[in-house]
Amino acid sequence: MNKRKKSILSLFLAALLLVSWLPAPPARATAADPILRIGLYYGSNGLPAANLQNVTGCGSGYRLGYFSGDQFVSLLETSTVEITVVKDKQLYIxxxxxxxxxxxASYHTVIRPYHLQTSRTFSSASQAQNFAQSLSSLGAFPAYVNGSYVVRIGQYSSTSEAQAAQRAVSAQAGAVSVCGYSESCYTVTKTGTNTILFELDSGGNYLGIQPMGAAKTQTWFKGFKYCGAFEYKRMQGNDLTVINVVGLTDYVKGVIPYEMSASWPAEALKAQALCTKSYSMNSLGKHSSQGFDLCNSTDCQVYQGTNAANANSDSAVDAVYGQYILYGGQIAQAYYHASSGGSTEDVENIWTSYVPYLRGVEDTYLKNPVNWSAAFTNETVAAILRSKGYSVGNVTNVYVSHTTSHGNVDGLTVEQDSGKDLVFSKSSARSILNSSAYGVSILSHRYTISGGSGSGGGNVGGFTINGQPFSSLSGMYAIGSGGIVGSVSSSSLSAITGSGTVSIPATQKAKANSGTYTVTGTGNGHHIGLSQWGANGMANAGFSYEDIIKFYFTGVQVGPAA
Structure with missing residues (x-):
């Protein structure tokens, strides 16, 4: 089934490197369904306010509190179904x-961050709620501040405004003090109003919200439905970082339909689920500096809750519950991409480190290679490189300068009239010329470059023997033990080394006098690990998800983690 074409040299190097390579353990102890924190809005996309709506409805509101590790600590319950968390700052609705x-230009409601706080503390949420209810005419509400329940009153725009109301309020509520804007405070309101339901300002605790209701509740947030709970963090006192706190299984169900069509064959979806799970457990804490494990974008894995999931995709995830892709007893880092275009790649040829199970394979069952093309000029290339910080003069030529034994590009050369060539290798050979501003998109590592009209076009061999450069194989012959064997072609050029015969990919150099180029390619993605369209082809050919995983990941097993 597996038609892998590895040279003797590659096997020799693999054996040497395997001695010193050990897979890194997962970042967190592996349970059957561990809890993950997924960043939904963060950094420059943080929110001043975040609306939630409990899908269950019928008064099934929320528990408000905080997380202690992965355990939710409930401080107060509200039956309100639509709530909004806001940062402690004046906001307009x-x-x-x-x-x-x-x-x-137009608004109808203001939420103000200054309040009066009674001197009394309470041992329970119900006591604080009852006291706040007795002062409802003053706009009182319960709060949890530095480990104690208190009651806060009113909303004011400044300290002076709160102080002006202090005497009148104290006549009804007893001694009160002014509490102002806090960078660690979270305010929970009824959506669309300035009615405050609860505030949390308790040192290092971040606000947590857990929906109540059915055994498996879902919550609307920003047009998507999510399982699990939510956590809010004001990093450095700024806008809200919004985090979905969710079990691995529900998270994977929210990834699958965005990374692979939910209508695809079950065995392909199971293989994708295993990749998603294994990648996730190896990437926990990737965004720890921002307060969560993984983000919801292509930087990690696309995750948008339950909207696009269906019974087909959900059952595929359930079918591999508790299972992972394993190498040497540890969870493997299971990278994946859309389409290899014909062959996946050895990881060290695209990124940096050798990994024994991330080896290139001929994508035998791929039925949809994803064909694409792009066009650019010398001037476009120069402009793109300058926009990326390179000092570039006049570009005179662009060509593929090296391909791997699997036929994927890992070297791209840009010639300048100054004589100083720029050579981009590995992942940069795919990404360096990509620019939405200039309309250039190289989708994969499997491509050729040809020149424009009148340039002569085509690709020619470029190589050196004993320091002598050659631009053509014409007239060259191979010599064997019995004499001349035959003419040499650029499609099957090899060299004999101490480790055996090694193929030498020919340089593809565009003769582009016109300065116009066409890039023609197949595939989409980085070519490492599982090819999703290839997995689709294998599933349609009758292979199981384990067959698929073992085809794309060399020497792995499928099973529960230790």
């Missing part, structure tokens, strides 16, 4: 229930 830091 318009008719569409949008929230703004700066007053828009």
């Amino acid at each position: 318009n008719e569409k229930k949008d929230y703004y830091d700066v007053a828009p």
Whole structure:
């Protein structure tokens, strides 16, 4: 089944490197369904306010509290189904229930960050809620501050405004003090209003919200439905970082339909689920500096909750519950991409380190190679490189300068009239010329470059023997033990080394007098690990998900983690 074409040299190097290579253990102890933190909005995309709606409805609201590790600590319950978490700052709300830091042209409600706080503390949420209810005419609400329940009253825009109301309020509520803006405070409100339900300002605790209701509740957030709970962090006191706290199985169900069509064959979906799970467990803490494990974009894996999932994709995930891709007893780093275009690649040829199970294979069952093309000029290349920080003069030629034994490009050369060539290798051979601003997109490592009209076009061999450069194989012959064997072609050029015969990929150099180029390629992605369209082809050919995994990942097993 597996038609892998490895040279003797490659096997020799693999054996040497295997001695010193050990797979890294997962970042967190592996349970059957561990808890993950997935960043939904963060950094420059942080939110001043985040709306939630419990899908269950019918008064099934939320538990408000915080997380201690992966355990949720409930401080207070509310039956309100639509709530909004806001940072402790003055915010403006318009008719569409949008929230703004700066007053828009039209708004109807203001949430103000200064309050009065009673001197009494309470041992339970119900006691604080009852006292707040007795002061409802003053706009009182319960809060949890530095480990104690208290009651806060009113909303004011400044300290002076709160102080002006202090005497009148104390006549009803007893001694009160002014509490102002806090970078560690989270305010929970009824959506679209300035009615405050609860505040949390308790040192290092971040606000956690857990939906109540059915055994498996879901929550609407920003047009997507999510399982699990939510956590909010104000990193350095800024806008809200919004995190979905969710079990691995539910997370994978929210990844699968965005990384692979939910209508695809079950065995392909199971293989994808294993890749997603194994990748996730090896990548926990990737975004720890931002307060979560993984993000919801292509930087990690695309995750958008339950919207696009169906029974087919969900059952595929359930079928591999508790299983992972393993190498040497450890969870393997299971990279994947859309389409190899014909062959996956040895990881060290694209990224940096040798990994024994990430070896290139001929994508035998791929039925949809994803054909594509792109066009650019010398001027375009120069402009793209300058935009990426390179000092570039006049570009005179662009060509593929090296391909791997699997036929994928890992070397791209840009010639300049100054004589100083720029050579881009490994992953840069695919990414360096990509630019949405200039309309250039090289989708994979499997491509050729040809020149424009009138340039002569085509590709020619480029190589050196004993320091002598040659641009053509014409008139060259191979010599064997019995004499001349035959003419040499660029499609089957090899050299004999101490380790055996090694193929030598020919340089593809575009003769582009016009300075116009066409890139023609197949495949989509980095070519490492599982080819999704190849997995689709294997599933349609009757292979199981284990067959698929073992085809694309050399020497692995499928089973529970230790």
